[in-house]
Amino acid sequence: MVAHRGETGTVILGIDIALLVLLAVVGIAIIRLRNLFAVTMLSGIYSLLLACVFVLLDAVDVAFTEAAVGAGISTVLMLSVLALTKSRERIPVTTPLLPLVTVLVTGGLLIYGTWDLPAFGDPNAPVHQHVAPAYLAEAEHQTGVPNVVTAVLASYRGYDTLGEVTVIFTAGIGVLLLLSGGYRRRRKEDEPDSRGRP
């Protein structure tokens, strides 16, 4: 990952390696396990580890989102879904050879694709030459907001964020339409029953 100098550099490199090894271990464990409760917990841990990686990459806002959404809410929502289904995955009847080949080929192509990418942290990479310098230079005195991420998300890219909110709005309405009808129907059947089950 990041090339740091000196003693702190070696420490951070050690943390990087430890995090990546843990990520790989958790990932493999998720594939191997059939107990969906354990898988849900492990995917929460996976998100938390990923949040730590983002912190090391200096992307604190992304790390925050990953920790809140990936490790927090997703785990809770998966648990509430698990309460509705069986908590053990069925053992597949056929050997998953075709999916394995597909994954290997896709993964290989993706790794092949990274060869054309500029090196990590390269200041001459196109992404650092386009609008990013302008944002970094102008954001604070144009908007008066010290956090450039907030300035870009809410001010420069207000339309994008409005679109994102609309996506969440649509998702919420969709879930409401799909799932809430059943609740209302049952409620009429057994009105006095207290529904305390999470």
Added chain:
Amino acid sequence: MKNNVIARVVAKLTIPGILLFALYVQFHGDYGPGGGFQAGVIFGAGFILYGMVFGLENLRKVVPPQVTTTAIAVGVLLYGGVGIVSELLGANYLDYSALAPDPHDGQHIGIIVVELGVGITVAAVMMTIFTAFAGRQR
């Protein structure tokens, strides 16, 4: 989890902190990491924790379904409304500089209101999705 004393006590102790932290993330997004999305998720998580420990009926008493469903739309309308207001004040859509005599103040006001809209929608959607799933039984 209704009869689990430890879960109830821990939830009662942590929920105010979670909500307070959500408000901090919401209104401090200009200065530190965070903003409407994260704050909305954390705020929703506080209520979801309450619903998990004290039961869905109690959560429905605290936040009636009508409130969350309305809040989903209110957030988006608040966001879009800021754009309309800035247009009425003679600037482009979502150009917050026109919201106050000083462009910097305008930007601050605009960003805070817009992030509040994001936060309201996200928190409401999270609670809605949770209650929709938890309200179904096997």
